[in-house]
Amino acid sequence: MEKVYGYVRVSTQKQGDGVSLIEQKSAIEDFAKKNNLTIIHWFEEKVTAAKEGRPAFNEMMALLTREKAEGACFHKIDRSSRNYGDWNRINILADAGINFYSVSDGINLSDESSRLPADILAAMSTHYIRNLRKEVLKGFYGRLKQGFYPLPAPIGYKDMGGGKTKEIDLVYGPLVRKTFELYCTGKYGIISLTEEMNKRGLRGRKGGKVTKTGIANILRNPFYIGMMKIKRTDEVFAGSHKPIVSKVLFNKTQQILDGRTHKRVIKHDFHFKRMLKCAHCKYSIIGERQKGHIYYRCHTKGCPTKTIRQEIIENVLRQFSADIALTGSQLDEIREIAQKSLEKGNDFRNKTITELKFKKTVLDDKLDKLTDAVIDGLIDRDIYLRKKEKIIFEQVELQSKIEQLNEKQEVEDHHVDKFLELLKTACIKENQLELADLSHMVNFATSNLFLNGKYIEIKTYSPFTEVLRNKKSTYCPPCRDRPRTAVANDTEDGTWVRYRIDIKKQKTPKGTIDLEEIAKSLIRSMATL
Incomplete structure (x- = not known):
């Protein structure tokens, strides 16, 4: 056989x-x-x-x-x-x-x-x-042109079925955004970031711990800004899914990955790091630990600025926190005035969205003409791919602006809530306010903190400037025409450190707080969001 x-x-x-x-x-x-x-x-x-x-x-x-x-x-x-x-x-x-x-x-x-x-x-x-194979590719690219991603959803998104847009995973989506944010702080490399995100609960598609390669792929993937890129051909398509991170944050991440941005490793994480600057040389006051205490000093050779202990800075900033505090009824009135003003901006926002949609339609026509040109042999494939990628980037940017405007109301409401919440935090008794909360509030409320001799000069953002101006009018004597000055004492060595608020001479009548002025300044400050 x-x-x-x-x-x-x-x-x-x-x-x-x-x-x-x-x-x-x-x-x-x-x-x-x-x-x-x-x-x-x-x-x-x-x-x-x-x-x-x-x-x-x-x-x-x-x-x-x-x-x-x-x-x-x-x-x-x-x-x-x-x-x-x-x-x-x-x-x-x-x-x-x-x-x-x-x-x-x-x-x-x-x-x-x-x-x-x-x-x-x-x-x-x-x-x-x-x-x-040809029919499969035809269907594959057909889906991509429609804005649908015909491959498994990357980490942070969920598959919703064939022919449907990927949706952000409510658990892993925020963690992916946090991955980009932490990497851009400069405190993490790929290895340390992988360990940190595993601790925070980020997992791969199969449920296992995310790897170094997985983190690197996340940071490189343009899918998270609303774009779909096919690695084999380098073709780019505009996606219909909602972005997880902004284009600005994504671009900053790419710069760090490509080595175009210097990433500094921070060995000591002091509460007031990079908050104070020397008034003479304009360099940051550096924190250091000596004999069990934390001191901040200017490292410029020959600078007259002296060393200051963290406890003194803390006392000054707690006094500043108390100075910007408002009562509950005042905060409610500011919210009401601000909300009325925000409602008037909806018409302008809708008009802008209409203009952006028209520009997006023009780009769609350009893309169609470009496709016809490559089919007719008028341009070669390399030029077509470069121009197509540029148009798609513009489309994604326009779509991002449209989505930002659509979400503007939510952002503005959040800004109002954050401002009022910080003022509410300022009402906490000085010795009960955590240092982390104190530094966060000061960072949000101030543009510059300078150490100038015996003074800590605090320059505030609007509308905190208006709060201080009104509080100054209420509390200061009628004869005083200079900024209000408070003092904090280092009880161990008897050194006095004063602070002064850098604001213009106020025009508000004595004994009143102009809440409408504060609310209007709050609305004006949203222009920078």
Whole structure:
């Protein structure tokens, strides 16, 4: 009896769970019995035959080359090969005397009359794959042009089904945004950022811990700003999904990754780091730990600015916090005035959105004309890809502006809430306010803090300037025409440090707080958001 191998194959693991492999084996076994063949070994695979390199097939062909068997049986020609490379290997062994049987097709390659129909069937199998690949690519790019991502959603998004927009994952989406934000602080490298995000609960698509490569891929992926890029061809498409990070944050991340931005490693995380500057040389006052205490001093050689202890800075800033505090009823009145003013800006916002949508339509027309030009052969593919990417970037930027304007009301409400919440925080008793909350409030409320001799000069942002101006009018004596000055005392060595608020001479009548002026300054400050 002739000793042969049996080879069965399906294209995917999912197909392997069905009955196809069983049916193929059954047909080959029946054929072997009728033709006096002995199956000495089975080779089974669950991979496509469109490309060369199937492990089980290669192993079988190597054994046949060494004449370990007299031939091989397949269920059909397309089970043995769907590419010309593997089919050529089969023909070479057939010419060397190895028998190949296609059970369903009734073909034996040792028979010369079977070679022509076998070659035709092999060509049809290869053509089928080429055509299928073309149709798949057509559907793939069709989805991309519609703004849908036909691949698995990246970390931070959820798959909603075929032909549907990816949605932001409520758990991992914010963590992805935090990944970009933390990396841009300069405190983290890829390794330390990976450890930090794993601690915060970020996970990969399969639920395991995110890896260094995973973090690097997140930071490089333009999908998070609303764009879809195909790595193999470098083509870019505008997505219909909602971005997780802004284009500004993404670009800053790319600059750091590309080494165009210097990333400083911070060894000591003091509460008031980079908050104070020297009034003489304009450099930051550096914090350092000496003899169990934290001191801040100017490191410029020959600068007259003296060392100041953290406790003194803390006392001064707590006094500043108390000075900007307002009562609950005053905060409610400011909110009411601000909300009325915000409602008037909706018409202008809607007009701007209409103009941006028109510009986006113009870009759509440009993209259509560009596509026609490359089809007609007027421009080459490289120029087409560059111009297309530029147009899509502009489209994404316009769409980003539209979304920002649509969300403007929410942002403005948040700004009002944050301002009032900080003033509410300022009402907390001085010794109960946490240092982290104090530094956060001062950073939000002030533009500059200068150490000038015995004074800490605090320059405030609007509308905190208006709050201080009104509070100054209420509390200061009628004869005083200079900014109000408060003092904080270092009880250990008796050194006095004063602070003064850098504001203009007030014009508000004594004994009143102009809440409307504060609310209007709050609205004006939103122009910088």
